[in-house]
Amino acid sequence: MGQTDKKPISESTDALITDDAEEKLDDLVACRQFGVWEVITLKDVPFDPKQWWFEFSAGLYHFRRLVGEMYHLSPRMLILFLFSKMWGGVEAAVLMHLSSRLLRIIEIGLVKGEVDAHAIIVAVIARLTCVVIVAVLQWWCGKVLPGFKSRIIHHYEILLMQARLNMDLSASLDPSTTARVSSHDGWQAFESIVLFCAEFLTSASQLSLIIHASRTSGGPFFAVLCVAKPLISVWSGQEIWSQACVMNTNDLRYNRMRALESFSSNHYKEDHISANLGSYILKEYKKVSNELRETCTDDVWEQVDRKNSPYSAAASEILGDLPMVYCAINAIVNPTQYSIASIAVLQQSSLTLRYSINNIVDNTKTVRRQFNKLKSLYALSGNSKQSPDGELPYPKSDSKPQAGMGFEIQNVSFTYPGSKNKDSALKNISLSIKSGDLVVIVGANGSGKSTIIKLLTRLYDATSGKILIDGTPTDDYRALDLRQATAMFTQDHNVFPLSLYENIALGYPEQISNSEMVSKAAESGGATGFINKLADGFNTILDPHNTTYSINVPSDPDNALRKKMEALEKRIDISGGERQRLVASRTFMQLNSGKVKFVAVDEPSSALDPEGEFQLFDHLISGRAGKTMVFVTHRFGHLTKYADTIICMKDGEVAQSGTHEELMKSGGEYAKLYKIQADAFASGGDPYENMDAI
Numbered sequence: 001m002g003q004t005d006k007k008p009i010s011e012s013t014d015a016l017i018t019d020d021a022e023e024k025l026d027d028l029v030a031c032r033q034f035g036v037w038e039v040i041t042l043k044d045v046p047f048d049p050k051q052w053w054f055e056f057s058a059g060l061y062h063f064r065r066l067v068g069e070m071y072h073l074s075p076r077m078l079i080l081f082l083f084s085k086m087w088g089g090v091e092a093a094v095l096m097h098l099s100s101r102l103l104r105i106i107e108i109g110l111v112k113g114e115v116d117a118h119a120i121i122v123a124v125i126a127r128l129t130c131v132v133i134v135a136v137l138q139w140w141c142g143k144v145l146p147g148f149k150s151r152i153i154h155h156y157e158i159l160l161m162q163a164r165l166n167m168d169l170s171a172s173l174d175p176s177t178t179a180r181v182s183s184h185d186g187w188q189a190f191e192s193i194v195l196f197c198a199e200f201l202t203s204a205s206q207l208s209l210i211i212h213a214s215r216t217s218g219g220p221f222f223a224v225l226c227v228a229k230p231l232i233s234v235w236s237g238q239e240i241w242s243q244a245c246v247m248n249t250n251d252l253r254y255n256r257m258r259a260l261e262s263f264s265s266n267h268y269k270e271d272h273i274s275a276n277l278g279s280y281i282l283k284e285y286k287k288v289s290n291e292l293r294e295t296c297t298d299d300v301w302e303q304v305d306r307k308n309s310p311y312s313a314a315a316s317e318i319l320g321d322l323p324m325v326y327c328a329i330n331a332i333v334n335p336t337q338y339s340i341a342s343i344a345v346l347q348q349s350s351l352t353l354r355y356s357i358n359n360i361v362d363n364t365k366t367v368r369r370q371f372n373k374l375k376s377l378y379a380l381s382g383n384s385k386q387s388p389d390g391e392l393p394y395p396k397s398d399s400k401p402q403a404g405m406g407f408e409i410q411n412v413s414f415t416y417p418g419s420k421n422k423d424s425a426l427k428n429i430s431l432s433i434k435s436g437d438l439v440v441i442v443g444a445n446g447s448g449k450s451t452i453i454k455l456l457t458r459l460y461d462a463t464s465g466k467i468l469i470d471g472t473p474t475d476d477y478r479a480l481d482l483r484q485a486t487a488m489f490t491q492d493h494n495v496f497p498l499s500l501y502e503n504i505a506l507g508y509p510e511q512i513s514n515s516e517m518v519s520k521a522a523e524s525g526g527a528t529g530f531i532n533k534l535a536d537g538f539n540t541i542l543d544p545h546n547t548t549y550s551i552n553v554p555s556d557p558d559n560a561l562r563k564k565m566e567a568l569e570k571r572i573d574i575s576g577g578e579r580q581r582l583v584a585s586r587t588f589m590q591l592n593s594g595k596v597k598f599v600a601v602d603e604p605s606s607a608l609d610p611e612g613e614f615q616l617f618d619h620l621i622s623g624r625a626g627k628t629m630v631f632v633t634h635r636f637g638h639l640t641k642y643a644d645t646i647i648c649m650k651d652g653e654v655a656q657s658g659t660h661e662e663l664m665k666s667g668g669e670y671a672k673l674y675k676i677q678a679d680a681f682a683s684g685g686d687p688y689e690n691m692d693a694i
């Protein structure tokens, strides 16, 4: 009773603490709703020039690095690319200047009644030369740019691949490191920053054209009117994208709709067909779609940029037309002051300038985003967070040959990163696993068995407490050495999208071409039988990741194109038990490396037939010499018989430990679980008849 009284109090305290922290958070952030999206920003963030400068200089640093890498990949292409984009920036102004010169010469000729043919021919040739240069540059960009772009993208693909493969499990689950970064980001950032600079050239060249042309028509006031609209839009623009913000679809109806949509994918196909869920899913889908009828589900980027009132848009349009109004009024008041050619140039230049300044204003935010993307790209590629790595080799160079890894777990607690579970997965556990022992961990679902394995194999590090290997803290060893000395085999291990041969050989990559060793491992894992039945044997690839599209292929099954398409789309699959045999073979390949000192096996036989299971354990146990083995299992028969120690877990704590006989005698959690299984096999026994008594 005491215990039951206690629990609600601690739970309610937890709840209070959480509510309090959440309230404080709510005070600091501002939430705005855009359709199904909630956009969360920090409240009252004053403009901090220091921070701005810091961000800008960090962005420039990354950009310099990016350009350096591109130069290293292809200096010729980089220079030509930069030249073509910079030329693109001034091209409009140059062409317009040449046109205006031509028009002006013609205009003067018409007024005077005699045309300067030589000047016209020179002007026409200059313009035609320019047009040809533009055409050649455009052709070149279209032809060469895709190749340059692909080289850059492949370069970042390799960097990111390396970083992602090196990342440990905790880091890969950390949202800050898994922020969406793609190999295309480098190219996109480079292209947008170069275009941004080119836009400055456009503005500067158009402005100088306006100043030049307005000397004879309109004057500086006209030039000021031309830049008024874009400059004012700097202050009236949507500021949300320049801040740090979090976007989340918080509309439960929308989320449910997306969840229901996933039933149409192949992932749930078997479940929904076998349980005949189609009509229920469709009914719910229609219901929720109906409820969402009035709610905007557009992309958040589009929704935020929409204007709330028509007035600002109208004012901005009027402002944009002021240069034209000014010209019209002046043409009435002072018609002789104007040249038609200059007015045409001014009108066109002011439009281009406005467009260009607008682009600069809009792209300031984009460039800031691109700088941030570059930062994430280099942060991920350069610093893939990993568990602390020590200096000590394993096995220690001074140590005598050992029977296997010995573990000392001291007051270890563990909570999964990002877990919403109120309880820790492991709570202050202490135990020791002697070198060379065979240990079996049992316990109910969720009691922490697999978590112990994950800590012992260093997939995760303990949240608190210590784990010693052969008397030395795990962090002191070189992580690579420990990994080589550890073989882990779980039911969650996947078949790789590579050949079956590689699937096995990758247990010991150094011996990838040793086919004899691979055949032996396949034999030990029980995979030889089914592999030999496949048409391509060890060369079979289960998921070759090929992409096939088809258009207008006739439905006639005898049509040659249909047959070809069906052959391309054909997939080979193997059963769950065969997958486990394949993964077991990979583990045997690793065990045969001779480097393994610790074998962690987590419920690997759930899909195996009884003979397969017996053979698997038999092979594992016969290779026991020189290794410590820890098994997690729900089945007591094969393993508990051999175990030196059985650890029985309950609710993240060690409930009991000892040999089978000791634990059966003490009659606690272990005896209860054992009895349920044993009764099921006793003749005529009802596995549930003793449930009340337990």
Ligand SMILES: Nc1ncnc2c1ncn2[C@@H]1O[C@H](COP(=O)(O)OP(=O)(O)OP(=O)(O)O)[C@@H](O)[C@H]1O
Residues within 6 Å of the ligand: 416, 417, 419, 420, 421, 424, 425, 443, 444, 445, 446, 447, 448, 449, 450, 451, 452
């Ligand atoms: N990746 C994870 N993130 C968050 N919590 C997790 C994660 N994996 C396990 N847990 C939680 O940690 C606790 C212990 O899980 P663990 O997988 O160690 O249990 P188990 O004894 O191996 O269970 P089972 O017999 O079902 O395999 C459970 O409460 C589980 O919900």
